[in-house]
Amino acid sequence: MDIIDCPHCEGRVIPNASGICPSCQKNVNDLALVAQSRKLLSLRAEINQRRLAGMSLKSALKAMTAEQFDHAMIQQVGAEYERDLAMYSFEVKKFYLVPGIAALVIGLTVTIGSMLYLQRIGTGIIWHGMVVYGLLSTLTGLVKLYHAR
Numbered sequence: 001m002d003i004i005d006c007p008h009c010e011g012r013v014i015p016n017a018s019g020i021c022p023s024c025q026k027n028v029n030d031l032a033l034v035a036q037s038r039k040l041l042s043l044r045a046e047i048n049q050r051r052l053a054g055m056s057l058k059s060a061l062k063a064m065t066a067e068q069f070d071h072a073m074i075q076q077v078g079a080e081y082e083r084d085l086a087m088y089s090f091e092v093k094k095f096y097l098v099p100g101i102a103a104l105v106i107g108l109t110v111t112i113g114s115m116l117y118l119q120r121i122g123t124g125i126i127w128h129g130m131v132v133y134g135l136l137s138t139l140t141g142l143v144k145l146y147h148a149r
């Protein structure tokens with residue numbers, strides 16, 4: 001058999017003698033299954049297009065019910081997207097918000113604490129680096145979370 005674009009997973013593959021894609025294990029000759037996969041691919045493309053245009057996942061999914069896609073398919077794809085979104089939000093919180101807020105708290109505590117304590121001799125430590133890092137990391141995290149919806 002020749003190299004083809006798998007209609008299910010879109011990979012460049014050489015199916016085996018019975019038409020099974022080595023990548024996704026689906027039959028490239030099963031016409032009903034191919035039709036189903038094409039619908040799923042175009043549903044994902046429609047959703048991606050709307051989300052790139054700034055629409056939230058919820059609104060994009062709602063817009064799909066007005067198109068030719070059936071309810072079960074929208075629910076299936078919606079669940080996949082929601083899983084990805086939840087995972088992404090978790091990563092953003094873990095790598096930006098938590099360290100950012102921690103740095104802010106520590107940086108500001110040291111800065112304000114040392115200024116109050118050392119006020120009487122007219123000096124204090126301003127922990128610039130920590131505060132700036134904390135602020136940037138927190139803001140980056142918030143912007144990322146805002147866009148992940």
Ligand SMILES: [Zn+2]
Pocket residue numbers: 006007008009010011013021022023024025026
């Ligand atoms: Zn495949």
